[in-house]
Amino acid sequence: MAPVKVFGQAMSPNVARVLVFLEEAGADYELVDVDFQAKEHKSPDHLARNPFGQIPAFQDGDLVLFESRAVAKYVARKYKTDEADLLREGDHSEAAMVDVWTEVEAHTYSAALSPIVYECLIFPLMHGKPTDEKVVDESLGKLRKVLEVYEERLSKHRYLAGDFLSFADLNHFPYTFYFMATPHGALFESYPRVKAWWESIMSRPAIQKLSATMTP
Amino acid sequence: MAPVKVFGQAMSPNVARVLVFLEEAGADYELVDVDFQAKEHKSPDHLARNPFGQIPAFQDGDLVLFESRAVAKYVARKYKTDEADLLREGDHSEAAMVDVWTEVEAHTYSAALSPIVYECLIFPLMHGKPTDEKVVDESLGKLRKVLEVYEERLSKHRYLAGDFLSFADLNHFPYTFYFMATPHGALFESYPRVKAWWESIMSRPAIQKLSATMTP
Numbered sequence: 001m002a003p004v005k006v007f008g009q010a011m012s013p014n015v016a017r018v019l020v021f022l023e024e025a026g027a028d029y030e031l032v033d034v035d036f037q038a039k040e041h042k043s044p045d046h047l048a049r050n051p052f053g054q055i056p057a058f059q060d061g062d063l064v065l066f067e068s069r070a071v072a073k074y075v076a077r078k079y080k081t082d083e084a085d086l087l088r089e090g091d092h093s094e095a096a097m098v099d100v101w102t103e104v105e106a107h108t109y110s111a112a113l114s115p116i117v118y119e120c121l122i123f124p125l126m127h128g129k130p131t132d133e134k135v136v137d138e139s140l141g142k143l144r145k146v147l148e149v150y151e152e153r154l155s156k157h158r159y160l161a162g163d164f165l166s167f168a169d170l171n172h173f174p175y176t177f178y179f180m181a182t183p184h185g186a187l188f189e190s191y192p193r194v195k196a197w198w199e200s201i202m203s204r205p206a207i208q209k210l211s212a213t214m215t216p
Numbered sequence: 217m218a219p220v221k222v223f224g225q226a227m228s229p230n231v232a233r234v235l236v237f238l239e240e241a242g243a244d245y246e247l248v249d250v251d252f253q254a255k256e257h258k259s260p261d262h263l264a265r266n267p268f269g270q271i272p273a274f275q276d277g278d279l280v281l282f283e284s285r286a287v288a289k290y291v292a293r294k295y296k297t298d299e300a301d302l303l304r305e306g307d308h309s310e311a312a313m314v315d316v317w318t319e320v321e322a323h324t325y326s327a328a329l330s331p332i333v334y335e336c337l338i339f340p341l342m343h344g345k346p347t348d349e350k351v352v353d354e355s356l357g358k359l360r361k362v363l364e365v366y367e368e369r370l371s372k373h374r375y376l377a378g379d380f381l382s383f384a385d386l387n388h389f390p391y392t393f394y395f396m397a398t399p400h401g402a403l404f405e406s407y408p409r410v411k412a413w414w415e416s417i418m419s420r421p422a423i424q425k426l427s428a429t430m431t432p
Contacts, residue, residue, distance in 0.1 A: 051365040051368065051369070052320075052324060052365060063309050063312065065312050065313075065316055066316060067315070067316045067319035067320060067323070068319075069315070069319050070312060070315035070316040070318070070319045071312075071316075073311075073312070073315050074308065074311070074312040074315070077305075077308050077311065077312075078308055089293075089305055092290065092293050092294055093279050095289075095290070095293065096279065096281050096286060096287075096289070096290040096293075097281075099283070099285070099286035099289050099290070100281055100282060100283045100286040100287075102286070103283035103284075103285050103286045104268075104283060106322065106323075107283070107322075108268060149267040149268060152267065153267070
């Protein structure tokens with residue numbers, strides 16, 4: 001069976017979101033580079049894979065997908081085992097809690113945290129644009145409120161969706177990994193349960209292996 | 217069996233997102249008002265349901281949920297029948313296509329369309345704030361590009377995820393409904409397949425019933 005293909009760079013947080021679940025599953029995959037300098041992301045071949053011209057795109061035989069969270073869920077379903085059932089779709093209540101905290105990641109957590117990653121790392125390093133400290137300060141204010149909610153949640157359960165590791169937890173990896181490389185990573189020290197949760201994610205062999213290919 | 221409870225107002229697009237799926241299922245539900253003027257959304261009772269103090273929140277017996285797309289998926293799973301299988305989780309490829317276009321709604325379609333709804337309707341009517349035409353113009357530019365992709369997609373399939381109505385289509389209802397009430401609703405006239413798709417959603421009895429409670 002041909003390995004599945006991921007189009008994009010491991011360095012991109014949204015590509016890494018897909019790779020997390022492939023690495024966790026120990027799946028065989030091929031990472032296919034998309035050359036942004038050569039505008040390959042706007043080429044007919046790539047637009048056929050992702051009509052919005054973004055990364056990642058994904059291919060498994062005839063099935064072609066895009067949107068990182070959708071691709072990551074496909075991977076989690078495809079490689080699901082009794083031991084690694086990250087979406088818990090067999091149980092309506094558990095699946096709902098996984099969905100709740102997956103949506104929180106997209107609309108609340110990363111909405112607060114990712115602007116800090118862009119302003120402190122991605123814009124300066126990739127585009128030579130200085131950090132806008134006003135954006136960083138506003139985002140840090142929002143992020144503190146989010147982390148208070150996470151601290152409370154993780155005082156009741158080992159993981160976000162309950163006492164089981166799920167898609168929701170691992171889905172937080174890419175942006176949080178880069179946040180830790182900004183000057184504001186120490187913010188997590190003020191939230192001991194969040195810090196312990198993050199360390200438990202970082203200690204996973206699949207995450208260790210993937211992070212080594214993402215160093216900012 | 218006690219009816220499920222939705223906390224919030226039908227007028228809120230994110231509350232309506234949940235109600236769409238309850239109405240489609242013909243489910244018995246209770247809509248519980250949350251009084252924002254009385255700061256009820258920041259009350260301990262509501263924060264126990266939604267720690268971010270937003271609407272909707274949802275209760276089904278002991279299960280308490282928030283995040284509109286997560287709640288809507290729970291409803292779609294709970295009331296799933298052979299005829300109304302909106303998430304298609306029994307088929308990995310179909311489920312993935314539903315996820316792709318559900319994610320597109322959140323991160324691309326509504327990201328372009330909802331600022332127009334806020335600027336033209338919600339801010340002026342609810343907060344007495346004038347429309348920022350610059351935001352509207354930028355968003356219309358983005359939305360045109362998104363609708364081009366939708367037009368192409370709907371030239372190949374009857375619905376977004378394939379030739380079957382899914383969660384992804386119905387999930388577009390709340391913001392699009394309000395967009396049609398802005399001065400820019402006629403934009404859809406330039407995209408005949410998108411227009412026909414939208415009309416097929418609007419013609420559904422459940423959507424007709426719900427829209428009557430949402431009139432801006």
